[in-house]
Amino acid sequence: MNTATVTPNLTQLTRLHFVNAFLVREEDGFTLVDTTTGGGANGLIGAAERAGGQVKRIALTHGHSDHVGSLDALKERLGDSVQVLMPELDARIVAGEKIVDGKLAGSWPKNLKTTPDVRLAAGDRVGSLEVVASPGHTPGHVAFVDTRDGTLIAGDVFTSYGRVAVTTEFYLRFPLATMGTWDKGKDLESARALRALDPPVMVVGHGPAVRAPGAAIDRAIERASKR
């Protein structure tokens, strides 16, 4: 587990060099955003303890396996002391509902045991975070904005290996995020909506934190819209 302090309220946790989760500091402990792939529960709980608190909430950007992979193990360890929040549509997909025509892109968990306590909608609050709709990578994908300082947790709308890219853009160093994207048009629209928030800092599901990301996001959107 690699740990990086991004802001006083946000720590990025990276597992296996490719997948991120985030600890967001609140008065009662931490909100953990995403859970990485399977096998991460002990490391994630340990990172929260080392940062001086407990995981009180688990908020998910979307339902792909590399983001909900350690959810069941975390829930098993933390029990009723933790609240689980998942975007509405992705929660329904994970529960087995068929909500879109055709096959969904990406890897989805087959036997997720944990039922979210809350199904998230745009505008909801999770502690200091505000939920921002950003569908496209998955039907229900959401981003989170820290209302204290504008930090954007963009999930898989963008990747940031080498440079910022919209997940519609095929990128050899990390093709999985593009291959897993459900609706490229919507994903690009969401990229524009997140850009309009003008975040001072952006973190993503795959890749390092980006400070003052505006110009890099503009270039990414421009490349993506030419395709």
Ligand SMILES: [Zn+2]
């Ligand atoms: Zn994904």
